[in-house]
Amino acid sequence: MRTIQTEVLIVGGGATGTGVARDCAMRGFKTVLVESRDLAHGTTGRYHGLLHSGGRYVVKDPKAAAECIEENRILRRIMPHCLEDTGGFFVVTPYDDPEFVPKFLEGCRHAEVPVETVPIAEMLRQEPLLNKEISHCFRVPDGSADSFMATELNAESSRQYGASILNYHHVMNLIRRGDQVVGALCHDLVQDEQVAIYADLTVNAAGAWAGKIAATADILVKLLPGKGTMVAISHRAVNTVINRCKMPSDGDIIVPIHTVSVLGTTDVQVTDPDHFAIEPWEVQLMLDEADKLIPGASEMRILRAWAGVRPLFQETVTTDSRDVTRAYALLDHAPRDGVDGVITITGGKWTTYRMMAEATTDKVCQKLDSPRPCRTHLESLPGAERGYHHLGARLKRLEEERSYGQLVCECELVTIEDVHHSISEGNARTVDDIRRDVRLGMGPCQGGFCTYRAVGILHEVKKLENSASNAALRDFLRERWKGLRPILWGRQLKQARLDELIFLNLLNVEQLPGPPATRLQPTMYDEPSTTGGSAAPSEREEAGK
Amino acid sequence: MNPVELSLQNCIKCNICVTACPVAAVTDLFPGPKYEGPQAARFRGSDQPMPDSSVDYCSGCRVCNMVCPTGVKIAEINAKARGGMVAAGAVSARQRLRNNLLARSADLGRLAQPVAPIANAILNNRLVRIVTESVLGIAREAPLPSFSRLRFSKWFHGRPKTVSAKRQVVFFHGCSTEYYEPRVGQAAVAVLEANGIEVIVPPQGCCGLPLLSNGEFDAARDYHASNISSLLAYAKQGIPIIGTSTSCTLTLKEEAPELLDYYGEDAQLLAAHTYDFHEYLLELLEQGELLMPRRPIPLTLAYHAPCQYRAHRIGRPSLEIMGLIPELNIIESQAACCGIAGTYGYKREKYQIGMDVGRPLFEFVNSVGGSVAVCDSETCRWQITHATGIETVHPVELLAAAYGYTGCDRVEKAIAGS
Ligand SMILES: Cc1cc2nc3c(=O)[nH]c(=O)nc-3n(C[C@H](O)[C@H](O)[C@H](O)COP(=O)(O)OP(=O)(O)OC[C@H]3O[C@@H](n4cnc5c(N)ncnc54)[C@H](O)[C@@H]3O)c2cc1C
Ligand code: SF4
Ligand code: SF4
Numbered sequence: 001m002r003t004i005q006t007e008v009l010i011v012g013g014g015a016t017g018t019g020v021a022r023d024c025a026m027r028g029f030k031t032v033l034v035e036s037r038d039l040a041h042g043t044t045g046r047y048h049g050l051l052h053s054g055g056r057y058v059v060k061d062p063k064a065a066a067e068c069i070e071e072n073r074i075l076r077r078i079m080p081h082c083l084e085d086t087g088g089f090f091v092v093t094p095y096d097d098p099e100f101v102p103k104f105l106e107g108c109r110h111a112e113v114p115v116e117t118v119p120i121a122e123m124l125r126q127e128p129l130l131n132k133e134i135s136h137c138f139r140v141p142d143g144s145a146d147s148f149m150a151t152e153l154n155a156e157s158s159r160q161y162g163a164s165i166l167n168y169h170h171v172m173n174l175i176r177r178g179d180q181v182v183g184a185l186c187h188d189l190v191q192d193e194q195v196a197i198y199a200d201l202t203v204n205a206a207g208a209w210a211g212k213i214a215a216t217a218d219i220l221v222k223l224l225p226g227k228g229t230m231v232a233i234s235h236r237a238v239n240t241v242i243n244r245c246k247m248p249s250d251g252d253i254i255v256p257i258h259t260v261s262v263l264g265t266t267d268v269q270v271t272d273p274d275h276f277a278i279e280p281w282e283v284q285l286m287l288d289e290a291d292k293l294i295p296g297a298s299e300m301r302i303l304r305a306w307a308g309v310r311p312l313f314q315e316t317v318t319t320d321s322r323d324v325t326r327a328y329a330l331l332d333h334a335p336r337d338g339v340d341g342v343i344t345i346t347g348g349k350w351t352t353y354r355m356m357a358e359a360t361t362d363k364v365c366q367k368l369d370s371p372r373p374c375r376t377h378l379e380s381l382p383g384a385e386r387g388y389h390h391l392g393a394r395l396k397r398l399e400e401e402r403s404y405g406q407l408v409c410e411c412e413l414v415t416i417e418d419v420h421h422s423i424s425e426g427n428a429r430t431v432d433d434i435r436r437d438v439r440l441g442m443g444p445c446q447g448g449f450c451t452y453r454a455v456g457i458l459h460e461v462k463k464l465e466n467s468a469s470n471a472a473l474r475d476f477l478r479e480r481w482k483g484l485r486p487i488l489w490g491r492q493l494k495q496a497r498l499d500e501l502i503f504l505n506l507l508n509v510e511q512l513p514g515p516p517a518t519r520l521q522p523t524m525y526d527e528p529s530t531t532g533g534s535a536a537p538s539e540r541e542e543a544g545k
Numbered sequence: 546m547n548p549v550e551l552s553l554q555n556c557i558k559c560n561i562c563v564t565a566c567p568v569a570a571v572t573d574l575f576p577g578p579k580y581e582g583p584q585a586a587r588f589r590g591s592d593q594p595m596p597d598s599s600v601d602y603c604s605g606c607r608v609c610n611m612v613c614p615t616g617v618k619i620a621e622i623n624a625k626a627r628g629g630m631v632a633a634g635a636v637s638a639r640q641r642l643r644n645n646l647l648a649r650s651a652d653l654g655r656l657a658q659p660v661a662p663i664a665n666a667i668l669n670n671r672l673v674r675i676v677t678e679s680v681l682g683i684a685r686e687a688p689l690p691s692f693s694r695l696r697f698s699k700w701f702h703g704r705p706k707t708v709s710a711k712r713q714v715v716f717f718h719g720c721s722t723e724y725y726e727p728r729v730g731q732a733a734v735a736v737l738e739a740n741g742i743e744v745i746v747p748p749q750g751c752c753g754l755p756l757l758s759n760g761e762f763d764a765a766r767d768y769h770a771s772n773i774s775s776l777l778a779y780a781k782q783g784i785p786i787i788g789t790s791t792s793c794t795l796t797l798k799e800e801a802p803e804l805l806d807y808y809g810e811d812a813q814l815l816a817a818h819t820y821d822f823h824e825y826l827l828e829l830l831e832q833g834e835l836l837m838p839r840r841p842i843p844l845t846l847a848y849h850a851p852c853q854y855r856a857h858r859i860g861r862p863s864l865e866i867m868g869l870i871p872e873l874n875i876i877e878s879q880a881a882c883c884g885i886a887g888t889y890g891y892k893r894e895k896y897q898i899g900m901d902v903g904r905p906l907f908e909f910v911n912s913v914g915g916s917v918a919v920c921d922s923e924t925c926r927w928q929i930t931h932a933t934g935i936e937t938v939h940p941v942e943l944l945a946a947a948y949g950y951t952g953c954d955r956v957e958k959a960i961a962g963s
Contacts, residue, residue, distance in 0.1 A: 126592075128546075129546060234554050234587075235553065235554060235586075235587045236587070236590055237546075239590045239592055239593075259587040259588060300554060301554035301555075390593060390594075391588055391589075391590050391593050392588050392589060392590070392593040392594055392595075392596050394588060395585055395588040395589070395596050395597050396594070396596030396597075398597075399596050399597045399598065399599060400596075402599075404576035404580055404599070405573065405576070407580075410558060410579070410580070410584055411558065411584065411587075413584075413588070443587070444554075444556060444557075444558065444583075444587075445557065445558040448557075448558060449558055491554060491555055491557075491615075494557050494615065495557045495558075498557050498558075498559060
């Protein structure tokens with residue numbers, strides 16, 4: 001068994017964990033981060049993609065709204081290249097109560113979210129597909145955000161400040177000695193060995209899994225995982241974030257991000273963050289709601305559905321240990337539970353991850369009795385000089401390089417060089433890791449043509465055994481195809497059929513030698529618990545022909 | 546979203562279009578239909594810069610549309626992207642000047658026809674061609690047509706009017722018949738009148754296709770709007786509008802509405818009443834109303850159905866009609882494209898691509914030999930003649946000859962030589 005000694009150990013490689021790692025490393029703490037899978041494998045990589053302006057919360061949760069707009073401004077400064085400056089609309093459709101408008105505007109004023117009225121004609125000029133019956137439209141500084149890239153860059157910056165980021169290190173349990181947590185025992189999934197990591201302070205940043213982590217040290221952190229499902233339209237139906245101007249509820253936002261438009265989301269309590277399914281009614285609800293914003297949206301090609309889990313924290317003890325004024329939970333388990341050496345940070349939003357990391361690192365300084373100032377709001381992430389991302393960027397690059405003959409993933413314009421870079425620089429170990437790095441397999445064909453090419457490159461660069469490459473291929477296909485099952489109708493069904501013929505009939509992927517799956521196989525969703533319901537759109541589509 | 550943009554969602558990435566595209570097959574400058582069409586379209590937003598000038602290498606031949614199993618309107622997606630580049634100012638002023646010179650065949654014709662012999666002499670002068678190539682970028686070798694001294698519409702209106710209560714058609718002559726090859730229009734009139742049909746030739750402008758395929762959408766819109774206003778009255782009376790130029794009729798039927806977002810009733814009505822010449826004759830044949838040709842034409846000739854014609858998706862009406870001509874043996878080409886694609890092959894940077902695209906066709910035409918070759922589209926005829934040295938005629942010229950009309954010199958010469 002390997003052992004590692006450090007000052008700060010962070011559990012969880014999502015937005016929060018990598019944010020904390022960067023902040024700790026920048027403040028000069030010796031830092032190690034462990035993540036079960038790849039970075040952003042958790043909720044961070046399965047979210048809606050919205051850089052909140054705060055507009056969504058101005059009525060329901062003004063405090064959260066104020067946090068969002070403050071962080072929105074900071075993130076635009078420190079990581080514009082992870083963001084698209086789409087702007088956002090709040091619109092009143094015939095299904096919404098116009099009485100909400102004054103409350104919304106008052107809320108924006110109060111939370112200092114900049115808002116301006118957009119004439120309907122101008123709204124339609126900018127977004128011609130929006131419902132012509134929309135009566136009011138307001139512009140706010142929403143944007144869309146690439147959380148994979150942001151997480152990766154936080155990790156890279158952490159490394160530059162000396163942190164070590166260990167992915168595929170699964171925490172089996174926290175190591176508790178008496179009333180003290182002294183680190184964590186991990187399983188290195190790649191080497192298949194145990195690693196004990198001892199730390200002066202352990203930060204539990206495992207999102208919806210934080211309760212599970214705490215429980216291994218007999219600490220009760222009660223989290224109710226709330227599942228949210230999202231559905232992607234195959235292209236940019238809109239180029240602006242579209243919100244319904246009403247109390248936040250299900251399926252009321254459309255986010256244009258990279259080449260797709262994402263509809264979302266739902267909020268359904270589940271018992272376990274590792275086991276949940278995407279239900280047909282959720283997909284249906286998303287399409288029905290989308291039709292209210294973009295008439296005909298439900299007839300468009302749907303690429304896939306996915307879901308993430310929010311941790312809903314429920315306080316079980318009454319102490320002053322929780323920063324109750326905030327939209328997230330930062331728990332010091334010494335006063336709260338009588339266990340020292342560990343703190344938990346969970347909840348919040350992607351948009352506020354930096355603020356959460358700052359608060360957490362302030363707590364780290366306090367616990368380690370070494371006050372040091374935060375600088376994460378001042379120093380940009382690597383590459384920020386590139387400015388905002390824009391939709392045409394990849395096409396532009398390809399055109400300049402004339403590298404269109406080098407495409408591995410044709411839908412998302414990923415070149416051989418990108419894949420090589422992801423494997424050798426980004427240390428990608430699976431095709432799914434490559435996907436998160438470069439968007440491979442995330443376009444219309446959902447990996448139909450790029451998967452076997454990427455596995456070929458992985459095989460070559462990593463010098464894998466044939467059987468291991470075969471298993472890597474199966475791992476990825478299984479993951480992709482699970483996200484397709486909830487939306488298998490119409491055009492995407494044709495695509496799935498072609499993909500099935502390629503992989504199962506032509507390449508005989510199921511029968512190739514090697515294990516059926518690897519330890520690194522991404523864990524995703526269960527089978528839906530009900531069937532039917534999502535048949536409706538297919539019937540509609542067929543009838544419309 | 547209009548039907549063209551919506552169709553990009555259909556792509557299943559099967560690559561069938563890529564294997565069929567004649568341009569992608571001969572040059573690395575063009576990444577191919579899937580890439581430029583449904584793929585790149587996902588990266589082009591209304592508020593985005595238009596970064597992909599490679600789309601300009603699409604010739605617009607529509608071979609891709611024909612083979613796509615899911616109905617993606619690839620060629621139109623490409624044409625719209627080019628239109629977007631022109632509108633965004635991403636095409637240089639010099640290129641636009643060149644493109645406009647090539648695309649404004651009507652204006653050019655009107656200017657040059659009165660001085661046709663001089664104009665032709667100038668245009669055929671090697672020195673002039675070298676200069677126009679280096680200054681304007683018009684390939685010096687490319688087959689510029691000769692202006693005819695006779696203007697088709699003048700000839701038509703100068704003859705005694707024939708009237709028929711039974712059937713009337715509007716003849717859409719297009720720029721090539723009007724200014725370069727009135728003989729095609731004359732043959733068409735001979736065929737129609739032999740069938741007792743009254744031919745009407747109302748004032749008409751260019752169909753706008755050359756402008757459309759050069760991304761000059763605003764100018765094309767003017768032409769299309771004016772054609773709608775002059776032809777609509779006939780469509781409303783149910784009078785068919787027929788044309789011998791397969792690209793003009795395709796533009797009226799489909800291209801202009803789709804590229805210019807003309808989905809209004811007027812454009813639809815006009816589209817519904819527009820027919821390719823032989824498509825119309827085939828209907829007459831099916832109704833038992835077509836006069837059977839009797840004069841034998843004992844020739845074996847190569848026939849190429851132009852891409853623009855295949856894009857009508859109406860089968861091969863010309864082939865069927867030519868099949869009625871006694872003793873005529875037509876051998877059909879299987880080649881994808883002649884490479885000229887309207888104005889494409891005239892451009893310096895694209896001339897060689899066009900010639901390479903057309904090679905299989907040229908080889909076929911040469912192998913069949915014969916004194917003339919047959920093709921429905923004017924620019925294709927010029928390209929075939931340019932590449933093979935074999936004179937080329939429109940199928941209607943053969944039919945007219947088989948009806949006993951002797952005005953088609955090329956056909957008469959061929960028959961005499963047989
Ligand atoms: C459906 C949905 C949509 C959302 N949309 C938005 C949005 O549009 N905008 C926005 O700002 N916010 C959004 N959010 C909120 C946002 O996604 C989350 O707040 C944020 O991603 C949480 O990041 P995190 O790092 O705390 O958690 P996570 O990203 O879940 O990170 C926790 C990590 O811990 C790892 N882990 C778990 N167990 C172990 C273990 N035993 N050992 C080691 N590692 C372990 C997991 O693999 C995971 O990677 C959304 C949330 C949901 C659920
Ligand atoms: S229109 Fe012709 S040249 Fe253009 S992409 Fe299609 S097949 Fe290729
Ligand atoms: S043929 Fe059609 S479906 Fe196939 S790749 Fe080309 S555009 Fe896509």
